[in-house]
Amino acid sequence: MKNLLHLLGSKYPIIQGPIGNMNSPQMVAAVSEAGAYGMLALGFISDPEEARRLIREVKALTDKPFGANVVLLNPLVREILTVIAEEGIKTVTTSVGRPDQIYPFIHQLGLKGLHVVLSLTHAKKAEESGADGLVVVGAEAGGLRSRQPESSTMVLVPLVADNVSLPIVAAGGIADSRGYRAALALGAQGVQIGTRFLASTESIVPEKWKQMIVDCPDGGTTLIPVEKGMMTRVIITPWLKELLDQPGIDLEQAINYRDRIAAWERGDYDHALAGAGQVSALIKDIKPIRDIIEEMVS
Ligand SMILES: Cc1cc2nc3c(=O)[nH]c(=O)nc-3n(C[C@H](O)[C@H](O)[C@H](O)COP(=O)(O)O)c2cc1C
Structure with missing residues (x-):
């Protein structure tokens, strides 16, 4: 089996989880400078030259390896x-979509890729498609989910490790050294961290969003329907709780997730929804990326 650290080239097997289009070259560089694998989120970019500009901005800030999603x-x-390969990035992560249609092209460009999977079925398909590794994301994670019943990280990671012979990165529910060590014990070679890095000093999400993560209690998140038949995990606000309590409501229409994201820009915090994982309940402070990583590997 390939070694994850060879694929990443970083000191620690910790990947920064990509967060929509919340791109901050400063944050990616901070993650890489602290010894982990910074990850530029290019998933929703609509101009490849914008991707080039962002990659170059990271390169100006660090000579440590970083990737792109x-x-x-x-x-x-x-x-x-193509831009990613031209700019010298070696390893990408690929999310949401069919890996069989893209992995031959990824390898043709000389890139390596880890495919993000939410189930054992998807993990097997990604292996057949030629992915070089997997990011295995349990149901407690922040970010997009399917509308099928899904397994938690504690179940999914060993299940995939038993059935697939690719290096595994565990994601979902990991915020500190306990979660990091547990992931390695479950058969992963590394971890991907989303919510804990969102609530970091360097994160570019609004301070109110970070504070909602810090204040989030046990059971304080839920999955809500978003477009394209997917779900996403968010913190339950009073406004959302009211909607959830209404019987027979069309939640997707009532919530209108795009408008909830836009609400951040309007400063309408009563109606904005913060994407975050269940692990928010474990996060008690907003601190620098380097401190988070050093505690994790301690
Ligand atoms: C608000 C939000 C947006 C996300 N956007 C993406 C994305 O664009 N692409 C992706 O592959 N994962 C995305 N994720 C998932 C993270 O990269 C990561 O896998 C996940 O947050 C790990 O679980 P954790 O939140 O428990 O650490 C997102 C997560 C959050 C919280």
Whole structure:
């Protein structure tokens, strides 16, 4: 089996989880400078030259390795991957879409790729498609989910490790050294961290969003329907709780997730929804990326 650290080239087997289009070259560089694998989120980019600009901005800030995430449903994914290869990135992660249609192209460009999977079935398909590794994301994670019943990280990671012979990165529910060590014990070679890095000093999400993560209690998140038949995990706000309590409501229409994201820009925090994982309940402070990583590997 390939070694994850060879694929990443970083000191620690910790990957920064991509967060929509919340791109901050400063944050990616901070993750890489602290010894982990910074990850530029290029999934929703609509101009490949914007991808080039962002990559160059990271390169100006660090000479440590970093990667890029692409979303396979993006119609410009091949153009974006071409820019990524031209700019010298070695390993990408690929999310949401069919890996069989893209991995031959990824390898043709001389890139390596880890495919993001939410189930054992998807993990097997990714292996057959030639992925070099997997990011295995349990149901407690922040980010997009399917509308099928899904397994938690504690179940999914060993299940995939038993059935697939690719290096595994565990994601979902990991925020500290306990989660990191547990992931390695379950058969992963590394971890991907989303929510804990969102609530970091360097994160570019609004401070209110970070504080909602810190204040989130046990059971304080839920999955809500979003477009394209998917779900996403968010913190339950009073406004959302009211909607959830209404019987027979069309939640997708009532929530209108795009408008909830736009609400951040309007400063309408009563109606904004913060994407975050269940692990928010374990996060008690907003601190620098380097401190998070050093505690994790301690
Ligand atoms: C608000 C939000 C947006 C996300 N956007 C993406 C994305 O664009 N692409 C992706 O592959 N994963 C995305 N994720 C998933 C993360 O990269 C990561 O896998 C996940 O957050 C790990 O679980 P954790 O939140 O428990 O750490 C997102 C997560 C959050 C919380």
